[in-house]
Amino acid sequence: MTQIVSFVLNGAPVQVPADPHQRLIDLLRGPLHQTGTKEGCGQGECGACTVIIDGRPVNACLYPAPEADGTTITTIEGLGGDNTELSTIQRAFVECGGIQCGYCTPGMILSTKALLDRRPDPTEAEIRQGLAGNLCRCTGYVQIIESVKWAAERLRDKS
Amino acid sequence: MAYRHIGQETPRPDSADKAAGQAVYIHDFERPQMLHGKIKFAEQAHARIVDIDTSKAERLPGVKAVITAQNTPEVRIGFMRDNFALKRDKVRQFRDEVAAVAAIDPDIAAEAVELIEVTYEPLPGVFTPKEALAEEAPLIHETDPRGQPRENNRLDLRYHHESGDPHLGRQAAKYSVEGTFSTPLIQQSCMGTAGCVAEFDRNHHLTIWAKTQIPFLAQRDFIQMLGAIGLKERNCRVIVPALGGAFGTGLDTHAYEYISILLAWRTGRPVKVLYDREQEFSYLSPRQSSEVKIAQGCDENGKLTFRWVDVLMDNGAYTSWGATYPTVMMLPATSLYRVPNVYFDAKLVYTNNTYCQAMRGYGNPELNWALESNLDELAEVAGIDPLEMRRINCNRAGEITPMGLQVTTCGLRDCLESVSEKIEWTAKRRQGKRRGVGLASLFHVGGGGRIYRSDGSGLILKLDDFGNVNVYYGGVEMGQGLHSALSLGVAEALGVKPDKVFVNPTDTGTCPWDVGTHASRGAFMACNAAIKAAADLRRQIFTHAKSLFPKIVAKNLKRYQKKHPHYTAPDVDVAALVDRSTFEMRDGVVRLADAPDEPWLSVSLDTLLRGIHFRSQGEMLLSHVFYDPPNELPDFEKGRGNMSATYAYGVQGAEVEVDVETGEVTILRLVASHDVGRVLNPQTLKGQMYGALAQGVGYALYEEVCTAEGRILNPNFADYKIPTIAEMDFPIELDFIETDDDRGPFGAKGVGEPGLVPTAPAIANAVYNAVGVRIRDLPITPQKVLAALKRKG
CATH class of the missing domain: 3.30.365.10 (Aldehyde oxidase/xanthine dehydrogenase, molybdopterin binding domain)
Structure with missing residues (x-):
């Protein structure tokens, strides 16, 4: 049975019909047009579809759409400001070369946000732990770690 | 020469959109009225097609077309023309395309595919090159593309080189060592899976948005196909969206692309075909597996007197450009280090395994694995330090190699010294405690690579x-x-x-x-x-x-x-x-x-x-x-011709620790020194190298597509391990040697592939230095190391 799911998406309330077996990723990419959320494996193994639900990083490919009801969800589209500015974390990935093909990037950036929201000053081991669920085939991760450190430093300076 | 922008650490122009999730990949791309195509795969390794019943699928609401070889014109694909978009009489591999559906959404298309019933008459299959070459082996292809009967499963491709006198060189060697080295099937593992959208306009011209690395060769392939389906003189326009990685998967046109075109033509609507991860693993061609038999010998001073290389490759059921790997294998075989007498020969055979295609490095990692592992073995027999062995035989600028390759600039010697210093070669070679260091060099095209009539x-x-x-x-x-x-x-x-x-x-x-x-x-x-x-x-x-x-x-x-x-x-x-x-x-x-x-x-x-x-x-x-660069299309049957305008060199060093209880190899650090000609953008160059090294580490230690009778057994990231951020937890030091090549733009050479070429042998040589066991088949798994340690006693 289709039900209406209500949640806060990138700061704005949404109401959208969802089937019981529908995956959150299909809801986001389909009727909600959040195509920045990427599907890399569909089995929770690669992290490309990571979104933040109530502060926690979640694989949208494993998350049942009806369970989104009442939650607050952030996708990559919700990170920048109201205009076309990039957020500090997004800018970090650009400045430090943490992006190549870019397909893992939205998931990587959201995992980084979830990590830095929790641990503003992470050790390298904590960064590796925070991003352990996000696969990248292009970068070898070195410049991704540099991006996270760059972002952490600037976010700390800001606050 | 001082440059204003070249050499400056500069963020990439495409990265802001990618960071914002705004870049449009094929997955995100839609057209008005677009349908979704899904393919029915054989799930049989070798069988005759008796009947395909599509009636149930056709009746499913939302289905707009069901196609098979019976109701569409024959479309031959691949440069050997030995493959078909849809298979008519028999299937030769598990992933053969036998039917396809276009429907208003992907779920309906998938459901319709399930409703297609195919009756097969099973045929005996062959799953190793050895079986395929046996006298009584069943023929994978009974006829060649011209319809002439085939006598065996060997491909009609010849790759051969002989220079000097390899027999005399072997006799002249004071020391020589022979060995056989193998590499597995590798999944390129692009994070963005394969897909395309095909659309005809009302003048019957085709536009295809394709995940390709060869838009113009693809255009030619598709125009040829249009002719075959009765659309002569029609144009095809190929547009490339943002690509979620490619690594060689885009060097051929694929059956799924032809199928999307057939479906678009049949329905008059745009059709998207998209693979999910399991399909990508199961139905997209991986990197070739290989077996390289190699012998090298040297005189009492360590100077190489000969190199003998026999390559045997499992081509799978059909032929992609990947079957031309030996054109690249020939380069290091003839030209890495100075070797006066060289024999090189490569055979490819059809089997009922998945057919293979290109991946980054294109035969070089396979050959390099054998060459650089075997060279360490030779050094040991000759009582010469492996680094010294490479110094003695080092290439130099100005030389013309046995294959006729013109070495314009050569940073190999500098790379060797750089790695030696950074890895602390002399001290670390003798450290004991199950720790060791190893190194390996590489040689690759750096100024284009003419394997086609034009390299322009x-x-x-x-x-x-x-x-x-x-x-x-x-x-x-x-x-x-x-x-x-x-x-x-x-x-x-x-x-x-x-x-x-x-x-x-x-x-x-x-x-x-x-x-x-x-x-x-x-x-x-x-x-x-x-x-x-x-x-x-x-x-x-x-x-x-x-x-x-x-x-x-x-x-x-x-x-x-x-x-x-x-x-x-x-x-x-x-x-x-x-x-x-x-x-x-x-x-x-x-x-x-x-x-x-x-x-x-x-x-x-x-x-x-x-x-x-x-x-x-x-x-x-x-x-x-x-x-169009100053290089030549080599004669590959004679193994002669200056394929590239300039050549890239590099050396990588690895320090490892081996757990003798579990057989596990832990990388302690990697050093990569590469002759890049000139650094164009340090940020992207480092990114290329770090990424290639990670792929090299995966190749060395974990990655292997496992098969049983042609079926892929590990079609997901849980069972096919690519390096994660947790595995890549060791220091990597890069050093770029600028040889400032006259033929390179601003002095630069090509560097996209070299970073993963010598990683595996460098690690294997380090493992040998650490615990004295030599692994000859990739990947270097704990089981293999443990078994080798047991044998050693």
Whole structure:
């Protein structure tokens, strides 16, 4: 049975019909047009579809759409400001070369946000732990770690 | 030579959109009225097709077309023409396409595929090259593409090289060592899976948005197909969206693309075919597996006297460009180190395994694995330090190798010394405690690679009224940083700021021809073409400036004097200065070389361009060039020809620790020193190297597509391990040797592939140094190490 799911998406309330077996990723990419959320494996193994639900990083490919009801969800589209500015974390990935093909990037950036929201000053081991669920085939991760450190430093300076 | 932009750490122009989730991949791309295509795969390794019943699928609401070989024209694919978009009489591999559906959504299409019933008559299969070559082996292909009967399963491709006298060289060797080395099937593992959208317009011309590295060869393939389905003289336009990695998967056109075209033609609507991860693993061609038998020998001083290489490759059921791996294997086999007597031969055989295709390195990692492992074994037998062995036989600039490759510049010696120093070779070789170091070198094309009649690249630079430089280039940005190299290269060569350079999407309708983004040729070709086009544009700009410059600066002066009433202009006869001086342009500002430094005595490029445009008989400036590098299409049956305009070298060193209880190899650090000619953008170059090293580590330690009777057993990231951020937890030190090659743009060589070539043998050599066991088949798993330790006792 289709039900209406209500949640806060990138700061704005949404109401959208969802089937019981529908995956959150299909809801986001389909009727909600959040195509920045990427599907890399569909089995929770690669992290490309990571979104933040109530502060926690979640694989949208494993998350049942009806369970989104009442939650607050952030996708990559919700990170920048109201205009076309990039957020500090997004800018970090650009400045430090943490992006190549870019397909893992939205998931990587959201995992980084979830990590830095929790641990503003992470050790390298904590960064590796925070991003352990996000696969990248292009970068070898070195410049991704540099991006996270760059972002952490600037976010700390800001606050 | 000092450069303004080249060599500067510069963020990539495409990364902001990717960071915002705004870049449009094929997964995100939609067209009005678009249908979704799904394919019915055989799930049989070798069988005759008795019947295909599509009636149930056709009746499912939402299904718009069901196609099979019975109701569509025959479409042959692959450069050997041995494959078909849809299989008619028999299937030869598990992933053979037997039918396809177009429906209004992907779920209905998938459901319809399930409703297709295929009746097979099973045939005996062959699953190893050895079985395939046996006398009584069943034939995978009974006939060749011309319909002539085939006698065996060997491919009609010959790759052979002999130089000097390999037999005499073997006899002359004081020491020699022989061994057989193997490598597994590897999944390229692009994070963005394969897919395309095909659409016909009402004039029956085709547009296909494809995940390809060869838009122009794909256009040719698809136009040929249009002819085969009764659409002669129709055009095909190939447009490349953002690619979620490619790594060689885009070097061929694929059955799924032809199927989407057939479905689009049948339905009159755009059709998208998209693979999910399991399909990508199961139904997209992986990297070839290989078996390399190698022998090398040296005299009492360690000088190599011969090298003997026999390659056997499992081609799978059909042929892709991947079957030409031996064209690249031949390069290191004949030309890495100085070897006077060389024998090289490669055979490929059909089996009922999945057919294979290209991946980064293209045969070089396979050959290098054997060569560099075996060279360490030879060094030990000869009692020579492995580093010293490589020094003794090191290549040098100016030499012509047995294959006829012309070494223009050679940084190999510097790379060896760099790795030796950084890995602390002498001290660490004797450290014991189950720790060891090893190294391996590489040799690869660095100046294009002519394996096709043309190795050329066209490029258009189009200037507009605002001083923007629009670039149209047929090569493909797939994550490697091509657009970054192009924008820096254009900015440098033309004399504008990089942020005024806009690289347009790759589209056969707007971009000039390019053979493809392979062979590490992207930046080398694009920047060489950019330099040629920029020189032409500068000539055009400066010619127009002769007449326009004096008028514009006169206006500038008036305006300046109005703002600065007390300013006294120096006495400059601009017309005379134009006659005797030369123009120069920097950051989009045109000046005269000998003019005094006055604020009004220069013209911005956009002002000049508007002056050229908006007048009677005005002009718009653009330049179209075609750069074809000075290299040769080798004769691969004789193994001779200078395939590339220049060659890349590199050395990697590894320090490892081996757990003798579990057999587990832990990398403690990696050092990679590469002759890159010239660093174009340190940020993207480092990214290329780190990423290649990670793929090299996966190749060395974990990655293997497992099969049983042709079926892929591990089609997911849980069972097929690519390195995660947790595995890549060790220091990596990079060193770039700049040999400043005359043929390279700004001195640069191609570097896309080299980073993963010697990683596996460097690690294997380190494992040997640590615990004295030699692994000869990749990957180096704990089980293999443990078994070898047991055998050693």
